[in-house]
Amino acid sequence: MPRSPRRQIVQMGGFPAVKTGGPSPYGDLYYGVMEMSWPWFIALVSASFVAINLVFGTIYALLPGAIGTMEPGSVIDGFFFSVDTLGTVGYGVMAPVTRLGHAIAAVEILIGLFFSATITGLIFARFARPRESLIFSDVAVIGRYLGRRALMIRVASKRSRPLADVTAQMSWLETVHLGDGRTFRRLSELPLVRSSNPMLGLAWTLVHILDDDSPVLTALANANDRFLLTLSISGIDTLLASQSLGGKRYDRETVLIDHEFVDVISEENGTTHLDLRGFHKTVAIAEPVLTIDAS
Template sequence: MTRPARRQIIQIGGFPAVKTGAPSPYADLYYWVMEMSWPWFIALVSASFVAINLVFGTLYALLPGAIGTMEPGSVIDGFFFSVDTLGTVGYGVMAPVTRLGHAIAAVEILTGLFFSATITGLIFARFARPRESLLFSDVAVIGRYQGKRALMARVASKRSRPLADVTAQMSWLELVHVGDGRTFRRLSELPLVRNQNPMLGLAWTLVHILDDDSPVLAALADDRDRFMLTLSLSGIDTLLASQSLGGKRYARETVLIDHEFVDVISDENGTTHLDLRLLHKTVPIADAVLTIDAA
């Protein structure tokens, strides 16, 4: 009987996709453990801890007389002696009294060293991994930029310290027709007016100038096919000295035509203010002349 192909959920710019035929997650245990949520990680560590101690506790129970003052055949006593040994606590109430008991305890201590080092490393790695610290506008707009038609989206930093050396990329899912009648999809990069920011502490509007014959405009007007716009940013957190990543996906219904963003930055009494509550707010352009006509 053929085993069904494994389905894997992946995240692309904030929306889920399904990958069929992916290898088992156990083929890359480190990535699998790093990817799981904190509750599942704590449950896995707890279950591993209990399982290791149950195995050694059962071994001690099967060796009468190996552990002094331990009730013969008691898995419970063996379990708690194993906990003391694995954690190198050694309360002194129970102790190995035979060479076989000492040998098993030595193996368990070695197992405990590996277990503690592995869990400590995983916990540190989970805390130290890059975190998303960017907030993207819920919508993108087609409006005006220096008198030209432009596609714009906005991003802001959520943290109190700025991001350094920020790089941005805007792409769209383009449907390409080849000569033999076949079609395929590809993410095509859209050049930005500015794709690098030396220091992002407040907000940044990403701008792509649209030509009159831009394929992005044609794709927006043709609702028979799927439209997807993606943003991706990366920078260095100046407090943690670690990389910060972020991404956002926009569908056709989240690209507003003939709109512009409201200002989120203001100066009051010599102090600059950023109002993140306005990051997603837009207003229609009065007497709009940028309406896209259906092809």
Template sequence: MSPRKRRRTIDLGTIRAVKIGTPPPISDIYYATMEMSWPTFIALVSLVFVGINLLFGLLYAALPGALINAQPGSVADGFFFSVETLGTVGYGNMAPATHLGHLIAAAEILLGLFFSATITGLIFARFARPRTSFEFANVAVVGRRENQRLLMIRLASTRLRAIADCTAQLSWVRKITLNDGRSFRQLVDLPLVQSHHPQLVFNWTLVHEIDEASDMYQALLAGGEFRLTATISGIDTLLASQAIGGTSYRRKDILIDHEFDDMIDDSRETFEFDLTKLHGVHPRS
């Protein structure tokens, strides 16, 4: 029987996909620990911490007289002495009494240095990991402006500081079938009216002009597979780091003859931008 292939779910905005045959997490422990959720990470660290101390506790318990003031054969005393040693606390009520006990304690201290440094580094890396600075509307729309049909995708910055030097790209996944029946998927770039934004503070609508002979639009109206992919990158002016975002849309996520609701209210003295209206759309009048 062939081994069961690993299946991992991938979130692509409005699309969920499954990767089959991915390497096990043990092949890249750093990436696996960065990818897991905080509750899972905390549970894993706690399990490793308990496992290390339980192992050394059993060693101390198996060596009669190895510890001063410890009950002979007591796993509990060995465990708690191990916790104190690994954490470099050293209350002083228990201590190694033999050369072998000192050797085991020294090995545990060395292991504790690696364990503490590794966990500290992972915790810092998880806190310092960049979070997405962009949110995309959960639908795209096809509307008209001055008799020109347009495909529009709206996104907004979730940060309070500006995202500088933003560059966006829009692509269409086209399925091509050859004469011999074989097929492959081709990523086709869709030109944008404006693909660069010098300073994104509020929202940005990516606009692609659709001509009458557009293969993309014909595929959108027809049946079969259809997918759009939008990506954006920029520089977070507060963190001085790169901000990246992206999403994908299927046919059912693209509304024809619709428009986005206005997110900006400048009728008052205070300029207001309502991020909760990002997904709002209405039929084109």
């Protein structure tokens, strides 16, 4: 019976997709461990620790007389002696008394060095990996920008320290129709009025000017085709000196036409305030700037 093709769920531009076939997603063990959640990571490390000590504890139990003061055949005593050896604790209550016992303990100590170094490196790498420190507006809006129609998304930093050298990229999932009737999809970049920000400490509104013949407007009008908008942000955390990444996707239902964001920045007593309580709020524009023709 032929095996069914391998399926793998991936994140593509902020939305889920499925890969069928190809190499196993578990082939890269390091990437898999880095990707798993902290509870699963702790469970994996704990299970590996118990398994190693259980194997060596069983070996010690099968070698009567190899470990001094150890009860002959006791897997429990062998297990705890293995824990002491793997962790290089050396309480001195139990110790190898034969050459074979010393040889097995030496092998376990070598394995323990690799195990400890590997786990330490993984923990450090997990803490040091890029962190998401951004808030994205729940919706995108189509409204006015300097008298022109524009697609806008708002983003803000969650940290007390600003992000430096911030760059933004807005894209949409474009459906391309070929002359022979075939179609394919691609993420096409949408030019921003300002795609870089030297220092992001408060809020930042990303703006894409919509021309009359903008393919984004055509896609929004076509209810039979999938509409997807993505935004990705990267910057340097000025406290941790590490890269911070973030992204958000918007579908047709989360793009509000003829709306604008409520202002959340104010000045009080010479101090600038950012009120995140109204960060996602929008208001309708009295005079519509865009009419979507769905015919």
